[in-house]
Amino acid sequence: MISPGQQIVVIGGGLAGLAAARQLQRAGMRVVVLERAAAVGGRARTEEVGGYRIELGAEFLASFYTRTLALIDEVGLTSALRPIPRSAATLRDGQLHALWPNMRAAFTQLVGMRQKLPLSYLVGSLLRHAQRLDLHAFQKAQELDDCSVSAYARAHLSEELLEYLLQPALAGIFYWTPERTSRALLLITLRAGLAHPAGLRIFTLREGLGQLARTLAAQLDVRTNTEVLAVVPQAQGGYLVQAQRDGQALSYAAAGVVVATTASVVPQLLPWLRAEQRAFFAAIHYSATVNLAVGTRRRLPNDLYGLLFPRRETPFLASATLQTVKEGRFAPRGRDLICLHMSGPASVALREYDDATLSRVMLSELRRLVPQYDPTPHAEFQRVYRCAEALPEFDVGTFRRMANFFRGGIEVPNLVFAGDYLGGPFVEGAITSGEQAAQRLL
Numbered sequence: 001m002i003s004p005g006q007q008i009v010v011i012g013g014g015l016a017g018l019a020a021a022r023q024l025q026r027a028g029m030r031v032v033v034l035e036r037a038a039a040v041g042g043r044a045r046t047e048e049v050g051g052y053r054i055e056l057g058a059e060f061l062a063s064f065y066t067r068t069l070a071l072i073d074e075v076g077l078t079s080a081l082r083p084i085p086r087s088a089a090t091l092r093d094g095q096l097h098a099l100w101p102n103m104r105a106a107f108t109q110l111v112g113m114r115q116k117l118p119l120s121y122l123v124g125s126l127l128r129h130a131q132r133l134d135l136h137a138f139q140k141a142q143e144l145d146d147c148s149v150s151a152y153a154r155a156h157l158s159e160e161l162l163e164y165l166l167q168p169a170l171a172g173i174f175y176w177t178p179e180r181t182s183r184a185l186l187l188i189t190l191r192a193g194l195a196h197p198a199g200l201r202i203f204t205l206r207e208g209l210g211q212l213a214r215t216l217a218a219q220l221d222v223r224t225n226t227e228v229l230a231v232v233p234q235a236q237g238g239y240l241v242q243a244q245r246d247g248q249a250l251s252y253a254a255a256g257v258v259v260a261t262t263a264s265v266v267p268q269l270l271p272w273l274r275a276e277q278r279a280f281f282a283a284i285h286y287s288a289t290v291n292l293a294v295g296t297r298r299r300l301p302n303d304l305y306g307l308l309f310p311r312r313e314t315p316f317l318a319s320a321t322l323q324t325v326k327e328g329r330f331a332p333r334g335r336d337l338i339c340l341h342m343s344g345p346a347s348v349a350l351r352e353y354d355d356a357t358l359s360r361v362m363l364s365e366l367r368r369l370v371p372q373y374d375p376t377p378h379a380e381f382q383r384v385y386r387c388a389e390a391l392p393e394f395d396v397g398t399f400r401r402m403a404n405f406f407r408g409g410i411e412v413p414n415l416v417f418a419g420d421y422l423g424g425p426f427v428e429g430a431i432t433s434g435e436q437a438a439q440r441l442l
């Protein structure tokens with residue numbers, strides 16, 4: 001049993017780890033967060049370069065992120081929340097078709113009139129399975145984890161809806177393919193987005209989403225540049241957490257541990273896990289992306305926030321986002337910042353190429369597809385960020401494995417796991433997983 005005043009070590013200063021640490025500290029524990037990188041935030045960090053603010057991972061929050069919005073309120077950041085005023089649009093045959101507000105996609109020419117009818121099947125599924133589609137308890141949807149989004153769409157919707165509505169959204173937001181995404185994940189996210197009473201709206205924070213991690217960390221004991229190497233169970237109970245900082249060995253005795261790294265790191269830190277536990281973590285795969293940020297001396301068109309590119313239009317680009325549409329402070333006055341995201345499959349196929357080649361490929365595709373957004377004539381700065389582990393895939397089988405996890409099949413006494421691979425592939429999932437992990441430990 002963990003009791004107040006005891007030492008807890010949280011490994012990983014991403015949003016899952018910080019959310020867990022906050023809950024544990026509020027419950028009276030002594031908590032230290034160990035983070036390998038020089039700054040907190042993990043995949044929700046904002047980097048500042050020459051007056052530009054670049055999101056290294058997450059870019060927006062959605063109105064259905066109830067836990068995230070509550071946390072933002074609790075830490076006093078509500079006044080920093082900024083609604084993103086423009087829509088995203090999908091490209092088809094040279095035309096951009098806006099997707100929201102108010103389900104605009106259903107009324108545009110993005111897909112033909114006859115193709116829209118099967119959407120009623122999708123709406124029927126959402127209503128029929130509403131009880132199982134819980135954004136904060138994915139395991140409830142395990143009965144719906146029986147086929148991929150592509151198989152589901154081909155059987156019940158249409159090829160056009162698959163290729164121009166579902167695929168671009170999965171690729172542009174998660175860098176996934178519909179072949180490797182469970183229909184359960186699709187139904188959960190659609191229900192969360194469509195059923196929210198205030199409608200689907202998206203937000204940023206004034207200084208970028210990294211502001212949330214920085215604000216959380218300011219109220220905690222966080223040690224950055226501290227890499228955990230191993231967690232060793234102690235005969236008398238508790239754990240010894242072995243770490244290093246600047247080549248110096250450190251160790252922390254802990255009554256309890258929260259492991260809030262990506263899933264791939266877990267088996268290295270805990271080499272004593274049983275085969276069944278190792279298999280759980282080995283089954284989690286991440287999509288990849290490459291983010292190219294280009295700063296321009298002039299403003300770019302500001303009629304849209306996000307551009308989604310179907311794979312039928314380009315194998316290379318998944319999406320692009322116009323940063324000053326979100327908030328003027330993302331670029332110096334009169335300047336602009338556009339971020340291009342490579343598709344998951346292309347990011348894997350081209351990973352051996354150097355940054356200059358990746359940037360050439362992405363910019364020439366953007367110029368071919370939407371020349372009005374080409375930043376090159378006025379570019380003053382560009383940077384390539386590679387993300388080998390972008391989002392955990394939720395492919396067929398994931399929900400059954402999660403149900404086993406939440407039945408208690410994987411964790412060990414006084415050591416719990418947190419991360420978006422358990423809570424859902426977005427900021428809300430990371431925060432929920434951290435808070436739930438803290439509750440399990442307590």
Ligand SMILES: Cc1cc2nc3c(=O)[nH]c(=O)nc-3n(C[C@H](O)[C@H](O)[C@H](O)COP(=O)(O)OP(=O)(O)OC[C@H]3O[C@@H](n4cnc5c(N)ncnc54)[C@H](O)[C@@H]3O)c2cc1C
Nearest residue numbers: 012014015016036042043058059060228419420426427430
């Ligand atoms: C390109 C991209 C775009 C995204 N866009 C959005 C979006 O618009 N909206 C949205 O809601 N979500 C988005 N996401 C998803 C969101 O960013 C993640 O779901 C969330 O940030 C994951 O948080 P986490 O704490 O689970 O993991 P992480 O943020 O990965 O945190 C894990 C932490 O553990 C640390 N760590 C690892 N190993 C060790 C070790 N041995 N010792 C100490 N520390 C260690 C890492 O450095 C890291 O800081 C995006 C992600 C990416 C990559």
